[in-house]
Amino acid sequence: MKAYQRPMAGWWHRNPFYLWYTLREASALFVTAYALVLLAGLARLRQGEAAFDAWREALASPASLGFHAVALLLVLYHAWTWFKVMPKTLPFLRIAGRRVPDRAIVVAGLASAVLFSTILFVMVKA
Amino acid sequence: MRTIAIECLRYDPETDAAPRRQAYEVPFTDDMSVLQGLQYIKDYLDGSLTFRWSCRMAICGSCGMMVNGVPALSCETFLRDFYPGPVRVEPLEHFPILRDLVIDQRDFLAKLQSVKPWLVPRQPAPGEKDGFLQTPRQMDEYYQYSQCINCLLCYAACPQYGLDSKFTGPAALALLHRYNADSRDAGKAERMEIVNAEDGVWGCTLVGYCSEVCPKGVDPARAVNQNKIESTKDYFFRFLKR
Numbered sequence: 001m002k003a004y005q006r007p008m009a010g011w012w013h014r015n016p017f018y019l020w021y022t023l024r025e026a027s028a029l030f031v032t033a034y035a036l037v038l039l040a041g042l043a044r045l046r047q048g049e050a051a052f053d054a055w056r057e058a059l060a061s062p063a064s065l066g067f068h069a070v071a072l073l074l075v076l077y078h079a080w081t082w083f084k085v086m087p088k089t090l091p092f093l094r095i096a097g098r099r100v101p102d103r104a105i106v107v108a109g110l111a112s113a114v115l116f117s118t119i120l121f122v123m124v125k126a
Numbered sequence: 127m128r129t130i131a132i133e134c135l136r137y138d139p140e141t142d143a144a145p146r147r148q149a150y151e152v153p154f155t156d157d158m159s160v161l162q163g164l165q166y167i168k169d170y171l172d173g174s175l176t177f178r179w180s181c182r183m184a185i186c187g188s189c190g191m192m193v194n195g196v197p198a199l200s201c202e203t204f205l206r207d208f209y210p211g212p213v214r215v216e217p218l219e220h221f222p223i224l225r226d227l228v229i230d231q232r233d234f235l236a237k238l239q240s241v242k243p244w245l246v247p248r249q250p251a252p253g254e255k256d257g258f259l260q261t262p263r264q265m266d267e268y269y270q271y272s273q274c275i276n277c278l279l280c281y282a283a284c285p286q287y288g289l290d291s292k293f294t295g296p297a298a299l300a301l302l303h304r305y306n307a308d309s310r311d312a313g314k315a316e317r318m319e320i321v322n323a324e325d326g327v328w329g330c331t332l333v334g335y336c337s338e339v340c341p342k343g344v345d346p347a348r349a350v351n352q353n354k355i356e357s358t359k360d361y362f363f364r365f366l367k368r
Contacts, residue, residue, distance in 0.1 A: 002139040003222035003230050008288050015195060018285060021333045085332055088348040091355070092267065099266065 024081040027074040034071045083109040127153045130205055131212035132163050134175060137223045145223060148172075149212060154205040160213060161189050161200040164227075177227035184341055187277030191227055192216040197282035197339045218278055220288035234278060237294050241302035241320055246313030258310040271304035271349055273342040280336035280346050286329055293329035294320060296336035296346030303349035306356075318360050327353045 012022040037059075044055040058064060086109050087102035094100065129151050137145040150171050152163045161179055168175050180186040182201045189200045194214050205213065221229035250258070280296035281287050287295045294302075302321065306314045320326050330350045337347040 001224065001230075003224050004137055004139070004142075004145055005222045006145075006219070008220075008285070011285050011288060015335075017335045017338065018333070021335075025331075085334055085347070085351075088332065088334070088337070088345065089351045089354070091352055094263075097263065 027078040030071045030074040129153045133214045135216040160203045176225045187275035190277040197279040218282035237298040243301045248312035264309040268304045268307040279339045283335040283339045292325040300346035300349040322357045
């Protein structure tokens with residue numbers, strides 16, 4: 001039986017849903033890049049105070065600030081997307097026999113992320 | 127009466143090398159679905175237009191199509207929502223086109239059969255004489271998944287299936303989970319082979335669009351991703367079972 005198979009080329013921008021998905025996946029590259037910058041900082045710290053200060057100075061450059069601004073936005077989006085799908089990765093949670101609504105799981109995840117980030121921020125600032 | 131242009135993807139395997147578009151001007155009332163628009167075309171404008179349909183009330187799962195690029199049941203998608211148009215109607219994405227709006231479902235039907243979508247009865251517990259009893263909570267574990275009508279909208283929404291049709295895919299895995307999650311069933315061990323396979327749950331990257339487009343409120347993305355945990359447990363616990 002003859003049949004026509006449509007090509008998949010360009011599928012990721014055919015539908016806004018796929019575009020957001022592709023952005024989620026691509027944001028992982030920025031998460032990785034940011035982690036590598038932090039790791040480099042750790043390596044520089046091991047090399048001594050002068051090396052660490054040079055690394056910190058490099059972070060203050062406009063290019064670095066630009067990268068961090070973009071990375072922050074993408075990391076936030078990345079985190080949001082994973083909290084959003086978190087209920088799908090869990091078996092049904094039940095408290096006192098009642099199923100916990102998906103919304104509650106998402107909100108609890110986001111709230112705990114905000115809480116612990118704030119605690120960390122205050123600790124570092126103090 | 128208002129009219130709207132319906133642009134259909136046409137494909138005749140005997141004469142066409144590739145699909146083409148054909149537009150029809152269709153008069154419509156507010157209560158007319160896209161399916162009724164297609165039926166108008168077939169009855170009054172072009173009898174050669176080919177499409178599947180049956181129940182007209184979103185339960186048979188036959189009339190799934192891409193409507194303006196979104197997988198939808200054409201019987202519960204209304205022309206009024208697309209006015210002034212045009213409405214682009216295409217066969218479900220990711221499946222081979224047999225003719226016009228009709229896709230080849232055989233790949234899915236084979237996958238559906240492979241997941242053993244039936245109860246494999248377990249051994250009755252002592253004293254369990256009158257069939258298997260089930261509490262509302264036990265039923266709640268699988269009920270949502272049992273609402274699947276095999277309409278294939280989720281496959282048309284899944285780019286992973288489009289990129290590699292070996293992937294077992296959302297509906298088949300959701301139905302697999304529907305039986306695995308049933309307290310009366312004992313077929314889990316047999317089905318885990320499909321879950322664990324490269325083309326099983328691990329073919330999913332959690333795009334999540336399958337669950338968005340499901341017309342029956344099934345959450346295939348959840349079934350698939352819950353079973354990533356099951357598959358991981360299966361992998362590690364086999365070392366303990368020896």
